[in-house]
Amino acid sequence: VIYLTFHLFLSKENIVYIGGGAWQIKGVIAAKLSCKRVVWHLNDTSMPLLVRVIFFLLSRFANGFIFASKASQNYYSSLIPNRPAAVIPSPVDSEYTSEKPSPIFSQEGKRIIGMIANVNPIKNLEDFILIAEKLNTIYSDLHFVIIGPIYDSQKKYYKSLKRMIINLGLKNMSFVGPVENVFSCLKALDIFLFTSKSESSPLAIWEAMYSECPVVTYEVGDVKEYINHMKSGYVAELFDRDDLINGVIHLLNNKELSSSIGKEAKKVVEAELSSQICATRHLDYFNKLL
Numbered sequence: 001v002i003y004l005t006f007h008l009f010l011s012k013e014n015i016v017y018i019g020g021g022a023w024q025i026k027g028v029i030a031a032k033l034s035c036k037r038v039v040w041h042l043n044d045t046s047m048p049l050l051v052r053v054i055f056f057l058l059s060r061f062a063n064g065f066i067f068a069s070k071a072s073q074n075y076y077s078s079l080i081p082n083r084p085a086a087v088i089p090s091p092v093d094s095e096y097t098s099e100k101p102s103p104i105f106s107q108e109g110k111r112i113i114g115m116i117a118n119v120n121p122i123k124n125l126e127d128f129i130l131i132a133e134k135l136n137t138i139y140s141d142l143h144f145v146i147i148g149p150i151y152d153s154q155k156k157y158y159k160s161l162k163r164m165i166i167n168l169g170l171k172n173m174s175f176v177g178p179v180e181n182v183f184s185c186l187k188a189l190d191i192f193l194f195t196s197k198s199e200s201s202p203l204a205i206w207e208a209m210y211s212e213c214p215v216v217t218y219e220v221g222d223v224k225e226y227i228n229h230m231k232s233g234y235v236a237e238l239f240d241r242d243d244l245i246n247g248v249i250h251l252l253n254n255k256e257l258s259s260s261i262g263k264e265a266k267k268v269v270e271a272e273l274s275s276q277i278c279a280t281r282h283l284d285y286f287n288k289l290l
Contacts, residue, residue, distance in 0.1 A: 001028050002182055005223065008034035015039055015286055018062075022047055022076075024057040030062040038287065043068035043090075043200045044076045046122075055079060064289050066282070068201040069222035076137065079170040086285045089222065090201040091278035092210045092269050107143040110172075111190040113248065114145040116182055116204040119175070120154050124218075125161055127195040127241055133168045134245055185213035191251055191258070196220055197238065209233065210269040218249040224273060232264040249279035 008030055010017060016031035017043045024255035031038045040062040047055070056079045063083040067073040073087055109278050113132070117123040125146060132144045150158045155214035158175070165173055181183050182204075186192065192215045198220035206226070208215050215233040217223055218240075234247035251258040271277075 004030035004232050005033045008036055012067055014290060017041065021029040022051055025054060025058055028058050035171055037063040039064045039066060039289065041066045042072050045071050045200050052079065053130050066285065068227065071221045072200045084289055085237050086281065088278055088281045089273055090206060091275040092206045092273050092276045094210065110141055110143040111141050112145060112188060113191045113193050114147060114189045115193050115195065116147045117196065118148050118157050119146070119150045119163065121157055122198050123259040124195045126164065128193060129161065129164055129168065129170065131193065131248065132170055132173055133242060133246055134174065134249060138249065142172060145176050147176045147179055149178040182207055183211055186213045189213050191216060192230050193217065193248060204274050206269055211267035212266050214251050214258045214261040215265065216244060216251065218244065226268050232261060278283060
């Protein structure tokens with residue numbers, strides 16, 4: 001904190017942007033000690049009690065707040081003082097898009113259902129596995145993939161998922177691990193199935209939408225702000241696994257609707273979630289704070 005305070009004190013910046021959520025208390029303290037204005041970016045909808053208490057005490061140091069979603073704003077509304085605030089969603093960086101499907105998903109004659117996520121309990125991957133088991137009783141041409149890193153802290157959870165897959169006899173599910181370009185993976189998917197139980201502004205969903213991959217998801221975070229049910233995606237009530245299964249079945253059985261939903265979803269991202277639009281909204285907010 002001392003080094004960071006010294007560095008900020010010598011800098012010419014007027015505003016210090018604290019990204020990464022309520023955990024980033026060192027940056028807030030250093031910015032305040034260096035006599036800078038503080039904008040705290042919050043992207044959580046669930047935090048341990050101790051972190052919430054510390055955040056409540058330090059939130060008075062902030063000159064303003066940017067929330068990644070209305071869900072985050074509602075979560076923190078009782079903890080923060082009256083300060084200028086804005087809701088700016090996670091942006092989709094279209095510069096790294098790909099028109100070619102990833103060859104790592106080469107499953108001849110198979111339709112691929114996938115999810116992009118760090119492997120951890122919040123992502124509720126048990127539901128993803130159970131849904132795969134159910135769909136395998138209806139279809140014989142599916143393959144399921146989970147794309148994302150498996151950190152050392154989550155190895156125990158990962159092993160429990162692998163045991164679950166073996167016990168259920170699932171032969172058509174793969175953990176792919178991290179990938180360099182998620183858009184090439186999304187191009188290879190027929191459906192993006194998202195089972196997370198807590199989100200703010202789920203970038204993985206926005207990226208799937210931009211890739212015209214039809215999304216089936218629980219209602220988490222600000223999903224309903226950008227997905228019009230049955231028009232630009234399928235939104236199921238949280239933890240209603242049967243509804244999520246029905247959404248996947250509906251799209252698998254209706255190729256024309258699936259394609260239409262994908263195209264409509266991309267329009268939503270281009271209109272509201274592009275990196276250019278979100279950057280402009282940040283700049284407007286900073287200018288108002290100066």
